[in-house]
Amino acid sequence: MTKTIVVMGTMDTKGLELAYLAQQVSLGGCHPLLMDVGAQAASDTDADITAAQVAAVIGEDIDTIRALPRGEAVEKMVAAASVYLKKMVQSGEAHGVIGVGGSGGTTICAAAMRALPYGVPKFMVSTLASGNTRWHVDIADIIMIPSLLDIGGLNPMLEMVLNNAAQGIAGMVKGHYAYQASGKKVISMTMYGTTTPGVSRARQVVDDAGFETWVFHASGVGGRTMEELMSMGRIHAVMDMTLAEVGAHLVGGLHDAGPLRLEMAAQLGLPQVIVPGAADTIVLPPRDQVPEKFKNRTLNFHNPTMTTMRTSGEENVAIAEFIANKLNQAKGPVVVVLPLGGLSSIDRPDKIFYDPEANGALFETLKKKLSSGIELIEDEHHLDDPEFAIRVGQKMVSLLNR
Amino acid sequence: MTKTIVVMGTMDTKGLELAYLAQQVSLGGCHPLLMDVGAQAASDTDADITAAQVAAVIGEDIDTIRALPRGEAVEKMVAAASVYLKKMVQSGEAHGVIGVGGSGGTTICAAAMRALPYGVPKFMVSTLASGNTRWHVDIADIIMIPSLLDIGGLNPMLEMVLNNAAQGIAGMVKGHYAYQASGKKVISMTMYGTTTPGVSRARQVVDDAGFETWVFHASGVGGRTMEELMSMGRIHAVMDMTLAEVGAHLVGGLHDAGPLRLEMAAQLGLPQVIVPGAADTIVLPPRDQVPEKFKNRTLNFHNPTMTTMRTSGEENVAIAEFIANKLNQAKGPVVVVLPLGGLSSIDRPDKIFYDPEANGALFETLKKKLSSGIELIEDEHHLDDPEFAIRVGQKMVSLLNR
Structure with missing residues (x-):
């Protein structure tokens, strides 16, 4: 025809x-x-x-x-x-x-x-x-x-x-052929270049357990597309490991997903494993177009089209409050896992975004503000360490097999 | 194959x-x-x-x-x-x-x-x-x-x-089929929604005279694409009737074509007929994203994705100086035609961008700064009036048939 x-x-x-x-x-x-x-x-x-x-x-x-x-x-x-x-x-x-x-x-x-x-x-x-x-x-x-x-x-x-x-x-x-669901349960994830090793390893764990994973770039548009697909019933659980869109919304930046990020899964009662990955990062325009007000901050020239900015302790308090506020309203089970060893590939002792104090503000605020119904796990590893990623993946699998 | x-x-x-x-x-x-x-x-x-x-x-x-x-x-x-x-x-x-x-x-x-x-x-x-x-x-x-x-x-x-x-x-x-030149001389033009009647009418005149016209949206990218095609030898004359990209460059705005706009034709010695159309206009982001510093200016909510701002007299002096500076270096014949009746469809007595004083600053500066080798025509009509557009088109034809 x-x-x-x-x-x-x-x-x-x-x-x-x-x-x-x-x-x-x-x-x-x-x-x-x-x-x-x-x-x-x-x-x-x-x-x-x-x-x-x-x-x-x-x-x-x-x-x-x-x-x-x-x-x-x-x-x-x-x-x-x-x-x-x-x-x-x-x-x-x-x-x-x-x-x-x-x-x-x-x-x-x-x-x-x-x-x-x-x-x-x-x-x-x-x-x-x-x-x-x-x-x-x-x-x-x-x-x-x-x-x-x-x-x-x-x-x-x-x-x-x-x-x-x-x-x-x-x-x-x-x-063209139309989308055909595989029949597997679909788990959505968020990723950045700087969280790729951790996200990929966690993905492997749930893939191996027979689930299907959809990874979204935490580009603002990506997070909102993910939540739109949740609202359409296409996604069954969430392993959200890259939350930089929250900082972009609160501080300013290209990857703003708006004020509703983290609400859809909570509202639908989807099982969630949440890691505040890349909360150290705000994505800004190319080097020569970084807004004046951010010029004296810690900046990383990620590539010719993208500059990243390290979040401060104060900003991390606001980011943690935003996250806790959304998750506390969840109708389904939520587990939050804190990677005490670092939030992105450039948040390591010898790297440009290393700032344990700023991370501490994030972690302490989450510990203080998350409601007691949410399971909170503190893990000494870095987000990109296999031990951490495997633990996150396993947690997701156990929530789904509950 | x-x-x-x-x-x-x-x-x-x-x-x-x-x-x-x-x-x-x-x-x-x-x-x-x-x-x-x-x-x-x-x-x-x-x-x-x-x-x-x-x-x-x-x-x-x-x-x-x-x-x-x-x-x-x-x-x-x-x-x-x-x-x-x-x-x-x-x-x-x-x-x-x-x-x-x-x-x-x-x-x-x-x-x-x-x-x-x-x-x-x-x-x-x-x-x-x-x-x-x-x-x-x-x-x-x-x-x-x-x-x-x-x-x-x-x-x-x-x-x-x-x-x-x-x-x-x-x-x-x-x-795919590859571009095949028609063999006619190609005249490039620039257009906005608010200069469409004038540009279209002028286009008709040169089309009827046997030339081929290429119209570009003065979107910053459009003006630069036009000048790139000039540098490739694809364009033989210029009827540039929408110069809003200059204001965008000097004042700020989405349609910035950078500092080199108007240089290529001058350098190549292409015959040029220039009208400072839409010099009254700076294109800004959607209404809710207009930069703070422009919020108290005369703004026009053109459509849900575009806001336009009226240029001031002072800005028009700078725009005119930019234009004169580039045109004065031209190696080919240049005619500048001033539409004393108005620069865009919303620069009319009953419309939001009407500001004869600001336009006067533009016209006076051009008259003062353009070198004597450039033919300067003052026309009482509005840019979108048929009389004006036909005159511009005829001027282009006569330059080409010289």
Whole structure:
């Protein structure tokens, strides 16, 4: 059966470019459906799904929408397009979606795509693919494609870009297979480069015991994606060993997962083994873009695109309070394991983040604030030591086999 | 002929995941070549192109590289991988590349991919696809794919993500066609949503005169991409009507194109028609993330992902000085046209950015600082008025037909 791909955008200004894209999708062996999400004016190009049809799915009239102030009109079109797209995917009428836009079009198309399930191919050809994509992608699996040129007129260069995108989505849709759960219990974990040895070793223990592990990069987006998958019922237990996202939220940093981190598992009552790994670390921008206020702190130039900052004792008190506050509300069993020997690969006696006093503040605050219903284990080893990691893994297995 | 795709990453930690990705590329009908760019340790998985072979292409020994401090080792591997990849693409041995990585792997793979020509399919499956991708993508056409999970262990969810990516790059490589110049002279332009009517109308004039237009979003990345394409000889004249990137550089803002904007065309002696469009505008992050220091300024909530700020008279003096300084060094003919009626769609008597005094500072400074060799035209119209745009387009045509 030929697969169908929705080709979406604001056709009042980008009708010709979208029609070209649809034609190339067709050459790629898929059936394109042109969908107009223009919130401002009618299109000269014919849409397969008109803006009026999109609006109607939420009971709105397109002329009424277009008479609204711009921001409100955009909001209505986003709401309508989200519902329309989701219905098409759920009913099997569409198997993927590709959008095209500048700042307005990207905002509309990406918001609608965020309503679709993980795995459904979603491409966004955008002038804003190189920059902060978090405002558009958030925790979705939207694939941003740099358009190089603005979507303003067809020419051989833009046609090359659009054809590439069309062939990419066609290939992805044709070769896609949906996620199939293995039937094993899934344990989620968090990791950094600096906690990789410990996390990997603990993972091995639970894998060997017959469980399935999903590891997330504690990038802010990663932790939030993990908690979203928990809320969808895809995750059955938590072995959270890299909590740097808490510091990023409280102190500032790129890997902020927001104020709700650690709440979902607690609320769902999932069994949790928690290690405050990488609580020594706040991730900042590249060396030359570190905010002024952090310039006198202990900084580690991790790589050309990432600088890390050592947390202070005072910050660690706040981080520990945040962690304890969330875990104390857990409806399921929680075990906290403290790696007294160190929190990350650069928190060791001869390394740049070594600061036993700051770690002490973290550990003491956790000991003081965690409720008595939570099992607290103090272990002399470093998080990355095999002895520590194996103990954490075994603890997880015993919680699950209880 | 079966097309070949390089599957690259740090195989010491991600060997299994890369091998799975290569297998799926093969199912997608392309020939995968596994390339190890691990700067730290040897891989358990067999590479088709070993790290030792990669290093050797720049005369380096892999064991010597691995004995270096991490940052230096990474730099050497990036240099070697760039040369290796470029050679493979130029000789026709490879037709696309897909990489996989967390922060380290993304940094290495993306840097190597940036050495490849525009159009060659380049996918980067990364834990950092949702966030500031400019540090990795820059002005290249690298397509960032959110990995959802970390690249740490295979499981059905990550396999779904990797298969999607593999089928996408396979489709793109199989259906790719290379850029073919039309033979027409290419004129580059810059645009914002708020300069679209004027830019589109001016474009029409030069299109109708038989020229080809390439429009770029003045997003910082867009202006720099345009100047990169000039340096490659792909652009023959410039009708630059949206200079907001200058203010972003001087005042601060998302659309900073750096200190070199406006230099390339001047240096190459390309004919230029310059309009200081959108010099009234600085693009800032979403409403709730506007930097403290700008909170009391005139702000326009353009859309949920973008706030714009009105430039002041003082800032406009600095912007005008920057523009004059660059244009005064031009080796080719330059015409500057001032839209005395307004700089953007929201710089009109009844709109939020209307500020004749601030505009006056811009215009007066340009008149004072531009050298006498530059033709300066004052036009009473607004930039978006057809009369103005047509005049700009005709000026460009007459420069080219001189």
